[in-house]
Amino acid sequence: MLLGLLLHWIVDTHRRHYPSMRPGTSVPYISNVGAGELKPLFVAGSVATTVTLDLAFAAERWLRHRGRLVPNSSLGEKALAVLTIVFALVGTAGLILLSIFDVAAHKKLHDVFLLLFTAGYLLSAVFICCEYQRLGIKHREHRVLRTSFWVKLTFVLVELVLAIVFTSTSFTKHTDVAAVFEWVVAFIFTFYILSFVIDLLPAIHTRDHGARFEKTRDVEEAGAVAAGASSSVGPYQREFPMDGNPPNL
Numbered sequence: 001m002l003l004g005l006l007l008h009w010i011v012d013t014h015r016r017h018y019p020s021m022r023p024g025t026s027v028p029y030i031s032n033v034g035a036g037e038l039k040p041l042f043v044a045g046s047v048a049t050t051v052t053l054d055l056a057f058a059a060e061r062w063l064r065h066r067g068r069l070v071p072n073s074s075l076g077e078k079a080l081a082v083l084t085i086v087f088a089l090v091g092t093a094g095l096i097l098l099s100i101f102d103v104a105a106h107k108k109l110h111d112v113f114l115l116l117f118t119a120g121y122l123l124s125a126v127f128i129c130c131e132y133q134r135l136g137i138k139h140r141e142h143r144v145l146r147t148s149f150w151v152k153l154t155f156v157l158v159e160l161v162l163a164i165v166f167t168s169t170s171f172t173k174h175t176d177v178a179a180v181f182e183w184v185v186a187f188i189f190t191f192y193i194l195s196f197v198i199d200l201l202p203a204i205h206t207r208d209h210g211a212r213f214e215k216t217r218d219v220e221e222a223g224a225v226a227a228g229a230s231s232s233v234g235p236y237q238r239e240f241p242m243d244g245n246p247p248n249l
Contacts, residue, residue: 001045002186005033020104027179030186031110035102046099049193050092053121056196057085057128067212068203070139072131080131084124091120118163125156125192148198155192159185 009015009028017025018032034042061081063069072078094117101109129152136145162185169178206212 001041001049002030002183002190004041004045005030005038006183008038009033018104020102022175025175025179027176029103029179029182031098031103031114032179034099035104039099039102042102043096043099046095049190050095053193053196054085054088054092056193056200057088057124060196060199061085063200063203067214068206069199069213070135070142070145071213072135073138074134077131077134080127080134084128084131087120087124087127089120091117091124094118094120121189122156122159122163125152125159129153129156142202144198144202148195151195151198152192155188155195159188159192162188 015026018028018036020032020035021028030042060069064071064081072081094113094115098110098113098117101113103110129149132145132149132152136142136149139145162181166178166181166185169175169181
């Protein structure tokens with residue numbers, strides 16, 4: 001979608017100055033292009049992008065629950081996973097609504113939804129980054145967890161810096177610079193979505209039930225059963241310390 005909007009502005013319109021752009025500016029915001037004749041594409045692309053990412057979050061959570069991926073072993077990890085999904089939904093609502101309430105007709109609402117989208121997905125990335133850090137520490141044998149953590153941490157730091165630059169240049173009326181940074185932020189966000197392939201790929205190797213990860217509850221129950229069995233045998237053995245064979249009753 002992003003590439004289509006950008007190429008449309010460069011190739012089809014020959015770098016047109018949209019009515020929603022400020023006078024004297026030459027680079028449009030994404031929303032300037034999306035508010036024009038390609039608004040249906042902008043809305044559809046926004047919906048498809050956010051739904052794809054939300055489905056990736058849901059799939060990752062379900063695969064961990066089923067033991068297809070390394071499961072969450074603590075309440076804190078599960079809470080982080082839930083917060084990741086909640087703030088992703090906030091970001092989803094923000095992106096869809098900002099594409100509907102375009103900058104040409106609903107400037108203030110558009111800016112509010114833009115903030116909602118940015119903050120929602122950035123916080124979602126922070127929480128999933130924390131979750132992967134915990135998983136990586138507990139399961140150092142799975143290098144993919146560390147790889148995914150560093151990818152997400154890089155995304156958070158880079159996007160945060162770029163978002164600050166975008167915001168500051170917007171408020172200081174350096175509109176062309178701000179517009180360029182907005183396009184950069186959007187393309188990096190696309191690569192962030194693609195990074196979830198790294199997270200979901202290990203599930204291919206755990207299709208067979210025997211290859212799946214054991215859940216923490218299952219491990220604890222197995223340990224409790226083993227402990228109960230050993231305790232039932234222990235007193236009987238101590239009752240006859242000198243004889244390895246129990247008497248016939």
